Amino acid sequence: MLHLVLFSVFGAICVAGAVNLLVQRHPINSALSLIAVMASLAVEYLLLGAEFVAAVQVIIYAGAIMVLFVFVIMLLNAGEEERVGGSRVAIVFGIPGMLVGSVLTAWVLLRYSGTSGVELGAMPGPPKTIGWLLFHDFLLPFEVTSILILIAIMGAVVLASREEIPAPGERGEV
């Protein structure tokens, strides 16, 4: 019972944060709503019994990645977005399309996994179990993911350090 109540409350906070993310005009408010979404997701993980994943979600996602998002917004001095009028095409095709898509997705998922709920403790909880899985069953994906992240870092370094080559005939200031 308490499980259901907590799930509903934090699920509602999560959805409200996500909707607020789209609705807010100033990007910093959107970033803060995303942090609220991350935090409520962490509580949902906790309700499933995956305490390590919940803690790591807060540390990495809400505590490091979102900080960098907030940095970028602060540095770029992003202002409020303009309000443009709604597009009628989007409403006519979008809303029915969204409804059909979500019904289809729900049908496929429920057919695959059944309509019974996920029980408490279904996920691997203790860090020991996760460590075991990560280094035994999922060793190859783990190592390949680290190389993926290395590629992303190298790309970021190259993009950030690219210097402008002056056009021929131009000189710098005397």
Added chain:
Amino acid sequence: MSVTTFVIVSVIKTVIALFVLLTAVAYSVWLERKVVGHMQNRWGPSYVGPFGLLQPLADGAKFLLKEDLTPPHVYKPLYIAAPMLSVIFALTSIAVIPIGNWVDIFGLHIPLQITDLNIGLLIILGVTSMGVYGVALAGWSSNSKYSLLGGLRASAQMVSYEISLGLSLIGVLITAGSFSLRTIVESQQGRFWGIIPRWNIFHGQEVAFFIYLTSAYAETNRIPFDLPEAETELVAGYHTEYSAMKFAMFFMAEYANMITVGCLATLLFLGGWNGPLFGPPLLQAILPVFWFVAKVFAFLFLYIWVRGTLPRFRYDQLMAFGWKFLFPLAIANLVITALVVALRS
């Protein structure tokens, strides 16, 4: 014990812990002013009460009665929320910190910890990571160039040194085998050869303690890493535009972070509440708490001592030190510790 008993005991523990922590924050300000004063060959607070002991009370009254000015150009929601966020995250980590063994009162067997999570250490790391938001949002919402620069510098510094902080703790985790703080302290019981205590600092984690110490100074924005709040550089950094109670909240958050970091160092490196026990059973129940407090006090004194002694790092020196020296050193410590533990078992 039943649910109602558990809830009542937890509420009482929380109230006591918060009260003790807030008093400790107030008196660590007093301690700092006294110690730095004596280091600089002057008295420090000595008027208000004997030895200036009522100075924190006077400071509290001042902050409450001061004019709380909100500049017109700030972004109000975040301006008001940022100090609250700082204080909330600074005070939350006391929930998993154990200060002693057990207490048997009224037939109840109560651990001296608000909650013993089996991922206690990760919770503290998570709360520390979230604490960056108070600083970053304060700097941005103040809408002033000094605040923005100070806020950006402070948050970049905190994020960079969080990495070496976390990595230095993993060596302790590997030797202890658990994230639960109580288990880590219990693994440091006993002595080597009857004399040297089996604290982690003597048990192979000396380098890790050094890394932790330095990263902790940088995490809490203290000298020698306090460029984000240096008066000569940035007026007052991210809390330039704050006055009275909001400034006091940032102040409290900084000292509460110091105390949390000290408690963590005590638990992980200095053996927690382990210490010589003697005397009647009542004394034996209280002595562990006394040892814990003494060790945290020693750590805080070290903090204040360093503050009174060292000059501050320039910002590029600070970032280079964190990324190019501490981070590889922490990884090397991790690799060597893992190697030793794997070869031993």
